[in-house]
Amino acid sequence: MSAAAPARVAVVAYAAEVHPGGTPAAEPALVHCAVTAVLDQAGIDRADVGFTCSGSFDYLAGAPFSFVGALDSLGAWPPISESHVEMDAAWALYEAWLHLLSAEQGDSGSTGSGGIALAYGFGKPTQGSLPDILARTLDPYYLAPLGVDADDLAALQARAAIDAGVCAEDAAGAVGGAPPADGAAAVLLATEPAASRIARARGVRPAWITGLEHRIDVHSPAARDLSRCASAAQAAAAAGVDKGPVHVAELHARHPHEEALLRAALGLGPNTEVNPSGGPMAADPVMATGLVRIGEAARRVADGTADRAAAHAAQGPCLQHNLVAVLEAAPEGGPR
Template identity: 35%
Template sequence: MTKLRNVAVVGFAQAPIVAADEHHTGPEMLYPVVQAALESAGLERSDVDYQCAGSSDYVDGRAFSFSQVLEVMGAWPPVQDSHVEMDAIWAAHLVWVKMQAGETEVAIVCGFGKTSEGSPAHVLNLQLEPFYAAAIGLDAASTAALQASAYMARSGADDRALAEIASKNRAAGAKNPDGQLREAATPEQLMATPWAVKPLREGYLAPIGETATCMVLAVEGRAEKICDRPAWIQGVDHRIELQALGARDLARSESTTLAARNAFEMAGLASASAADVVELGSTNPAEELILREALGLPASARAQGGPAINPSGSAQCANPLMNTGLLRLAEGFRQLSGRAGERGVPGAKRAVVHASAGHGLQQNIVWVLGTERRWS
């Protein structure tokens, strides 16, 4: 394996995840978060030499949406700045690549998107291919339900299997002060909720919310000075499925398996089961079951032993678009750096983090974080 540059997550801050913040603009939601992230890392704005945002013009209803937060992130005097039209976890990946290229040492990644100001169902329809998929009116809950039905038909998983996974996440989410949905629910309670889009019930679907996030990343030599317990990036890869919904196997996540294999090889991690913590970007229990299979993790919520899966409650308990994935990476950081509070997994040394973008787990990214540097 090629020797890469050691890069770590060294700071993170977020706004509360809410259904709607009627008092602030998106930039106003982000501003205190950037300040808090820099303060937590003991940094001045001038210490940061690269910044990258993850946001969406369609979510925000304006062109070049990222430009509205340039001053919030601090672009003047001119710094290196970039943007991805994806969840901010892909901005973190871009930062990692830039750090490998030797172009930056300390960087911030921001996510923002006021989902309450528009209609996420309509916006997410526009993600789809226009003539065949968008044109029949598909929305993200419906494509998720298509995927769930294909998985259930192939695997034999029933409504109860989904409810048990969902209930486990709800119990964990209840203990996460940074989550949105914070009420535990039994499988029976969840199975009594109405169909959202059958075979997914309202109790299984993540609430779409809004927040703002800021993560600080730094290279070896800087990271240790910034953070008492950096979370080192030991491996990462992301892969995409075929775009046509009907051309790919919705019942499996081949791209997750491939990304994980590459990330694990980079990290020298035998498997996801060898980690202490696994944090998944699934927004419903069927996605989680597909991802568990793709990562070689147990298919049942009742399985004992192995890594702690979704100590945060996962994306199922909060889905603030553009931030959902970065929050998974933040959970990995919090778990490894002793910042996870009550839900902290004792002695956690390695975390596997997953996030997804697009309809039906279209694109998947897998990270391995560790308390130790990978390359010396």
């Protein structure tokens, strides 16, 4: 008796609603636009989605449980199977991916998903001073009393990268270059046969997730070598980035020196096109930026621009927490 084929999950649709200069629209409205667009792309109804996971950050809204209001815009009645992460929505996609794999493999702890899952994220960072807001996540005993913010720490890392010869001197002057943007993004995941059916109806290829992993460094930047990004390298190795050529890479780099560090961590060569979408330096819809990287990489695989792509998401000071995904048009075997 032959063994069952390993479960496979693909990105089958992606949409984003991004406003670099900010927008008066409320978060639920942004979510509604992105989610409606991704469902329309796939040609499915909300009821066809078996599992939903969101990513956001209450500090941006200045209110607790702000994700509940955004969830209302999806039409969550009758009740749906739903979860939330207080992280960039790339980690919401990670949870949705695990949920689909568990459901396909008959995990008794899974509630079932019908083979389709939705991940979305949103934020309105233009409502306040983003560096000051992000500083609220720093260690309250050792870092916060110093009065540093996210850009101060990024400048320290830029200096370390310059001193180590990882990037050029002029990178230090570009710290804080990513313009915060209000926005939301949504990605639709599916297993077979839904993935092939949706992609065929759209006239595109499924972007199969053949590797997806995340790793985290210690919280304090003083306890790390800031001239390298160990957790990104570990996540890339676990995801299998080095198992084949990478035609396109979308990196969650908010500063030029971060792109240099991430290129080295992922082992990207000169033939890899990095951030063809413009990346976060074009627009940074905080809490959706990492999910946008996955969506943009998947879009390149789906339209035939690339056969194999890598996507990266980051969270925390000085690239503390890193997630890496590998997307392919024709994968061999199951996920790593």
